[in-house]
Amino acid sequence: MGNEPAHTVTRYDQELDRLRGLVARMGGLVERQTAQAIAAVVDQDEDAALEPPELDVEVDALEREAESLAIRILALRAPMAVDLRVIIAVLKITGDFERIGDYASSIARRALKVEPLDGALSFGALRNMARLVQENLHSAIEAMVNNDSECAMQVWGSDTAIDELYTAMFRELVTYMMEDPRKIGPCIHLLFVAKNLERIGDHATNIAERVYYAVTGEMLPALRPRGGAAKKGS
Amino acid sequence: MGNEPAHTVTRYDQELDRLRGLVARMGGLVERQTAQAIAAVVDQDEDAALEPPELDVEVDALEREAESLAIRILALRAPMAVDLRVIIAVLKITGDFERIGDYASSIARRALKVEPLDGALSFGALRNMARLVQENLHSAIEAMVNNDSECAMQVWGSDTAIDELYTAMFRELVTYMMEDPRKIGPCIHLLFVAKNLERIGDHATNIAERVYYAVTGEMLPALRPRGGAAKKGS
Incomplete structure (x- = not known):
């Protein structure tokens, strides 16, 4: 395909840009869902609680749009090497985003069932967890947008x-x-909130792994560093 | 690529078959993980509890192998139409299998923390849930292996x-x-076991959706029928 006229190559670049744009928008949306879900719990904010499930519809629609575009690019352009790996990464990452959106919606739906529980104690721990998860999610998305394997490795x-x-x-x-x-x-709902947050963190790690592979062509080791032995998926 | 020598086409078919074989093996493994995880809980079977986390290593390795092969096929063969959609579905479905394996391992790790809890009551409900989830998972895998959109629709x-x-x-x-x-x-662990089982069921549904799209080229509606309003991801 190397001898195609220049306008076709440009169009191909535009398509890739559009794909990247769609996934970046998905990333922005699931960050917003996560932030609002956490606010709904720790501030007991009813309005914030409504937003994540509403945004889910948009996230799902973007996933479908990105998937259709990726398939079109694969079929029409037969991309190679990095481009091909990036498109595959996009297909996998949209799946991670979709799950993150689900978990954020789940947190939001539990938010108002979590009574203040005498205040600081557990919400303090939850705030710390939430801050770390949001940082990781943000960095993973940045790594994706900037094709930054160093940043991915840190996450x-x-x-x-x-x-x-x-x-x-x-x-x-x-x-x-x-x-x-x-x-x-209320405590059980808070436990599920914490578990869902932890899983959002897991998906941020998945995204980082996929970005690293897309950019470098190398896979990170199968076993990542974890807190405690063999805690994966618990 | 239509004028290549016949032996190349045959090789392409072999590669597609190998890819299908890898994913079918993954499906078999996660079914086994799920079955052993459930046995570990309801029969309080220590040996069964060890198996799912052990098999996780194999599932992860198969996911990587399938992904590498899919990328190779996309790069070298530029598949079209149904073949292309099937490869994309494979890439997404391996992600679902990987998550199912995680959930099964999580169930297995909690199995022995769930004391008998006075017997029949809750394990009875769990057994019913497990039976339905296993049926759905099995049917989703069958639909995948046989490219059966009818079966996918039922799941x-x-x-x-x-x-x-x-x-x-x-x-x-x-x-x-x-x-x-x-x-x-013990009850909290059992709740998480039930939640993980429910999520395995969710992934079986995802797999069915992807098979349906791969086979027919049509996507199922964004909102699937669910128990209770907007329960998705809760």
Whole structure:
């Protein structure tokens, strides 16, 4: 395909740019969903709680649009090497974004079932977890947008702290429930909120792995550094 | 590429077959992981509990192998139409399988933390849920292996019952915890087991959606039938 007229190559570049734009928009949306979901919980903000499930429709639509465009580019342009890897990464990353959107919506739907639970204690831990997860998600998206393998590598190595915060929070909340059975319902919702946050962090790590591979052509090791032994997917 | 010698076309078919074989093997493995994880919980079987995390390594390796092969086929063969859609579906489905393996491993790791909880009550509900999820997963894999859009459509419409069982179980377990705070720990693990099972069901539905699209070229509607309003991802 190397001898095609220049306008075709330009059009191909435009298509790739459009694909990148679609995925960047998806990234922005799921960041927004995550931020609003967290605000809904820690500030008990009813308006914020409504937003993530609403945005889900847009995220799903963007996923379909990006997937259709990627297939069209693959079929018509037969891209090679880095371009091909980037398109494959896009197809996988849109799946990660879609799951992140689901988890954020799930958090938002639980937000108002989580009563203040006597205040600072657990929301403090949750705020810390949320901050780390949001930072990782943001960095993963930046790495994707800028094809930055260094940045991707950093995200990939940094979800240990998130896992540790989750484990500490789990223990704390169980103790709390045992002391006061009336708090069981809200505590369970808060546990699921924390678990969903942790999974958003997992997907940020997945995105970082895919960006790293797309940019370098090398895969990161199968076993990433984690908090505690073999905690993956727990 | 239509005028290549016949032996090249044959080789292309062999590559596609190999790709299908890899994904079918992945499907078999995650079915096994799911079955063993459930056995670990409901039979309190320590040996069964060890298997899913062990198989995870194989599942991850197969995912990487399938992905590399898919990229090679895309780069060298520039497949069109159904072949192209099937390869894209494979790339997405391996991601679903990988997540299913994670969830099964997570269930297995919690299995022995779930004490019998006075027997039949909750394990009964869990067994029903597990049966439906396993049926859906099996049908989704069958649909994939046989390019069967009818079968895919059936899976897609049938996870409502799973969601309803999960919701009932959630309520039951909360009541149970309130009656006896010593059961809180085990009950929480059982809740997470049920949630993970429900998510395996979600991924079976995703797989069905992707098979349907690959085979027919049509996407199923964005909103699938669910138990309860807007329960997606909760």
